[in-house]
Amino acid sequence: MKLINKRNKQxxxxxxLFTEEEWAKTGKNFNKxxxxxxxxKKNEIFINAHEExxxxxxxxxxxxxxxxxxxxxxxxFSQTQKKxxxxxxxxxxxxxxxxxxxxxxxxxxxLGTYNYPFDKTHPFWNFKFEIHVENLSPKKLDIIxxxxxxxxxxxxxxxxxxxxxxNLKKPDIFNAYLKNLAKKYQLKYTVFNRKKCEELGxxxxxxxxxxxxxxxxxxxxxxxxxxKKAKTIGLVGKCVLFDxxxxxxxxxxxxxxxxxxxxxxxxVLGTLIYASEMNLPVNxxxxxxxxxxxxxxxxxxxxxxxxAYNGKTIEVLDTDAEGRLTLADGLSYLSKNYxxxxxxxxxxxxxxxxRMFGDTCGALFSNNEELKNLLIKTGDATNQxxxxxxxxxxxxxxxxxxxxxxxxxxxKPLGDCIIAAKFLEQFIENHPKWAxxxxxxxxxxxxxxxxxxxxxxxxxxxxxxxxxxxx
Numbered sequence: 270m271k272l273i274n275k276r277n278k279q280x281x282x283x284x285x286l287f288t289e290e291e292w293a294k295t296g297k298n299f300n301k302x303x304x305x306x307x308x309x310k311k312n313e314i315f316i317n318a319h320e321e322x323x324x325x326x327x328x329x330x331x332x333x334x335x336x337x338x339x340x341x342x343x344x345x346f347s348q349t350q351k352k353x354x355x356x357x358x359x360x361x362x363x364x365x366x367x368x369x370x371x372x373x374x375x376x377x378x379x380l381g382t383y384n385y386p387f388d389k390t391h392p393f394w395n396f397k398f399e400i401h402v403e404n405l406s407p408k409k410l411d412i413i414x415x416x417x418x419x420x421x422x423x424x425x426x427x428x429x430x431x432x433x434x435x436n437l438k439k440p441d442i443f444n445a446y447l448k449n450l451a452k453k454y455q456l457k458y459t460v461f462n463r464k465k466c467e468e469l470g471x472x473x474x475x476x477x478x479x480x481x482x483x484x485x486x487x488x489x490x491x492x493x494x495x496x497k498k499a500k501t502i503g504l505v506g507k508c509v510l511f512d513x514x515x516x517x518x519x520x521x522x523x524x525x526x527x528x529x530x531x532x533x534x535x536x537v538l539g540t541l542i543y544a545s546e547m548n549l550p551v552n553x554x555x556x557x558x559x560x561x562x563x564x565x566x567x568x569x570x571x572x573x574x575x576x577a578y579n580g581k582t583i584e585v586l587d588t589d590a591e592g593r594l595t596l597a598d599g600l601s602y603l604s605k606n607y608x609x610x611x612x613x614x615x616x617x618x619x620x621x622x623x624r625m626f627g628d629t630c631g632a633l634f635s636n637n638e639e640l641k642n643l644l645i646k647t648g649d650a651t652n653q654x655x656x657x658x659x660x661x662x663x664x665x666x667x668x669x670x671x672x673x674x675x676x677x678x679x680x681k682p683l684g685d686c687i688i689a690a691k692f693l694e695q696f697i698e699n700h701p702k703w704a705x706x707x708x709x710x711x712x713x714x715x716x717x718x719x720x721x722x723x724x725x726x727x728x729x730x731x732x733x734x735x736x737x738x739x740x
Contacts, residue, residue, distance in 0.1 A: 280401070281322030282355055284346075286363035286374070288332040311338075312345055322357070325350065332365075336373045337652035343377025348717050351382050358399045368409060371402055375417040380726070383425060383718055385432045419546035420733060423539035424726040431535045431713060431724035435511040435528045440483040440559050443510060447488055447557070450538075454545035457491035473577040474598040477591045478560040480515060480568025486559035487598075492541055496550035502736055503609035505599040506534035507592045507616035508557040515562050515588030516570055526722060530592070532712030533615035534559075536728025543733040551736055554607045558595040562588070574673045578602050579696055582673035590677045592618050593689050597696040604698035611640055611739070612703040614693065615728055621685035623710035630654035631711050631727070634690035635704040636697075643735065644704055653731035655706065664691040 292309030307315035311330025451458035633655035667679035
């Protein structure tokens with residue numbers, strides 16, 4: 270995809286944006302017939318075709334709308350009108366916009382063109398789409414377009430991989446993609462197969478992988494900046510490409526949705542793309558423990574005791590609580606082998622978080638007040654919201670085992686998202702600035718581009734915004 274910032278006096282396509290207040294002030298300057306059908310209300314669209322081209326009047330609603338709401342309006346406009354939008358010199362008119370608001374509008378335009386299977390024949394992606402803004406200098410507009418493109422490239426990669434059917438994202442396929450991605454963006458790429466994982470002692474991860482027909486692919490991607498004294502961000506993304514539940518088999522009714530159990534990994538993937546394209550002055554170490562959770566004669570069983578990378582033993586009571594096992598080794602490996610300023614893991618981890626929050630927000634757990642507040646603030650700014658839940662030590666009593674250091678679930682039918690977070694805390698090696706994001710309810714759900722549930726792209730804007738502004 271390539272957006273062009275080029276001054277062109279012949280605009281065959283115009284996007285004219287109005288809040289209700291702006292329309293009330295300036296609407297009288299337009300054809301009276303337009304006012305019959307257009308008032309500036311949120312998501313309202315009026316199309317005016319004329320000899321010189323076409324003008325889209327786009328309503329934003331109240332003037333107090335948040336930046337993310339502008340992105341939402343642009344997204345919906347682009348989604349509903351993408352069959353009509355042309356690859357032509359396009360002028361965006363909104364004199365009252367700030368630079369940030371223009372950026373959000375352009376992001377929404379691009380993201381709204383997303384289809385699954387992704388249609389790269391759309392003008393925004395297949396042609397050099399020209400976009401112009403009268404009250405911004407070419408230099409400032411170039412920066413806005415660069416950021417919008419980078420963000421959309423990251424989020425589309427996130428959505429594409431989460432949406433792919435299971436047979437098109439087997440571990441070997443996905444890992445080949447990661448290897449090529451690392452080459453494209455000059456990331457350091459490391460992968461451990463099953464034999465190497467055994468040598469290293471990644472026993473919690475291997476217990477999940479042992480039932481798979483595919484080799485282990487415990488993957489580390491490193492983005493390194495040339496900036497001096499840069500912060501280092503550690504990211505761990507749950508990467509279970511398909512989750513049958515293992516021997517603790519899931520109900521088959523909605524099992525087809527379990528292609529989405531790599532939502533944490535795809536959020537990390539999209540963030541790495543954004544950081545690379547924007548040359549952000551930070552270092553990122555990303556761990557993706559790639560596997561599926563399959564059933565076979567080799568699959569791990571309830572009552573198994575496995576030894577994690579940090580030496581702690583885990584009694585497996587439920588093989589469908591596999592994500593926390595792969596994350597446990599991911600967290601402890603990263604913590605023991607890299608020095609990071611903050612450590613964040615993301616996972617489509619528990620039905621408990623879905624029942625608690627639905628698709629309104631992710632569940633947040635953190636051992637650091639500053640990081641917790643930063644994530645909440647960033648979530649509010651990007652509309653990829655988070656709600657903080659406790660990590661009290663009383664919850665640790667529920668995962669004590671008679672035969673191991675820990676058990677992977679509590680036998681109590683409550684608070685499983687908290688139990689999972691408390692379990693993961695045992696593998697951060699006392700990292701002082703850690704957060705766990707349970708995004709099971711928000712990574713995959715109802716969207717405006719698919720009839721069934723599909724990838725939302727949750728996490729890419731959250732992490733990208735946080736990392737870009739973390740110094």
